Amino acid sequence: MSNDPIIRIKDLHKSFGPVEVLKGIDMDVAPGQIVALIGPSGSGKSTLLRTINQLEDVTSGEIFFDGALVNRDLPHRQREKHLNRLRQDIGMVFQHFNLFPHLTAIENVTMAPVLLGRQTKTQALAEARALLEKVGLSDRADYYPSRLSGGQKQRVAIARALAMNPKAMLFDEVTSALDPELVGEVNKVMKQLAQEHMTMIIVTHELRFASDVADHVVFMADGVVVEEGPPDALFRAPQHERTKAFLQQVFEG
Secondary structure, eight states: OOOSOSEEEEEEEEEETTEEEEEEEEEEEOTTOEEEEEOSTTSSHHHHHHHHTTSSOOSEEEEEETTEESSOOOOHHHHHHHHHHHHHHEEEEOTTOOOOTTSOHHHHHHHHHHHTTSSOHHHHHHHHHHHHHHTTOGGGTTOOGGGSOHHHHHHHHHHHHHTTOOSEEEEESTTTTSOHHHHHHHHHHHHHHHHTTOEEEEEOSOHHHHHHHOSEEEEEETTEEEEEEOHHHHHHSOOSHHHHHHHHHHHHO
């Protein structure tokens, strides 16, 4: 496995009108690394995640994925082609599932690989069944999203992202919309992916989960990286006053 970063972010800035949300982010993610992004609401975590696959354009700075510049300045059609290729290699799971309501669980999982010519229908169905079994939903393959719990929908969404055999996975607060008793079943799947050395960036408010699953934690506040390091060091002996105050508030709250 190469030690070169699979994701490299250099001096990244993002503004929405007059409001600067990201204020010069630098970050490297190695292949197989699990990075947790933590921090208060409004700190820029989800915006940073969404710039990696260009769901949000950047104002300035550079993002590299697998050695290629993500935010290249290209004519519209070339840019669409460039981004479509990029997004095939970066799986993303959203807070609110984003499943197609008119498709069954297995149809949601098979759709992209077939549509993009990655697999035949037969291959995609076999792979989808294996992935649904992996996330504990082999008995829900023919269920529509309306018949699934929030935790089940989220696990289908993870299986759908994995169906493209991505090089990295982005998780944007994927358990924050779930009832507490359903959080564990989604976290279990993510822990399994971590054990398989899937490259992951996880935006989460669950600090205990971040401590368990991540090998690197990044604390963001007010659009900057305040502090980062291994979870043991950052959670047990934070160096920055802003980090200390945040952790104290979360763990005592």
